[in-house]
Amino acid sequence: QVQLVESGGGSVQAGGSLRLSCVVSGYFGNCMGWFRQAPGKEREGVASISGTGTTTVPDSVKGRFTISKDNANNSLYLQMNSLKPEDSATYYCAMKAGVSCGSTFLLGSGVDYWGKGTLVTISS
Numbered sequence: 001q002v003q004l005v006e007s008g009g010g011s012v013q014a015g016g017s018l019r020l021s022c023v024v025s026g027y028f029g030n031c032m033g034w035f036r037q038a039p040g041k042e043r044e045g046v047a048s049i050s051g052t053g054t055t056t057v058p059d060s061v062k063g064r065f066t067i068s069k070d071n072a073n074n075s076l077y078l079q080m081n082s083l084k085p086e087d088s089a090t091y092y093c094a095m096k097a098g099v100s101c102g103s104t105f106l107l108g109s110g111v112d113y114w115g116k117g118t119l120v121t122i123s124s
């Protein structure tokens with residue numbers, strides 16, 4: 001059984017940093033990513049990493065968020081710096097079982113497994 005368990009969320013002031021972690025059991029896919037969803041808003045993909053280590057982040061977090069993974073420990077990370085109040089959301093770890101992420105993974109297309117999320121709150 002595949003499970004994704006996030007940790008590392010919390011409350012910080014604007015300008016601060018957080019590092020989210022996701023431990024995967026059962027299967028560690030080639031395409032991994034982080035999504036977030038704030039109350040009343042649509043889910044948004046914020047970072048992905050392919051089997052070759054290629055990363056993709058949208059302009060909204062570029063230069064502030066960095067995704068990385070540790071294949072040996074089946075773990076995925078999201079380093080978030082210069083946090084803003086608009087970054088407040090529940091953050092979800094996601095995995096695609098396929099070979100590559102493709103161009104639509106960060107739109108939520110092709111995600112096979114989701115974690116339950118970790119809450120991030122940024123105060124101004």
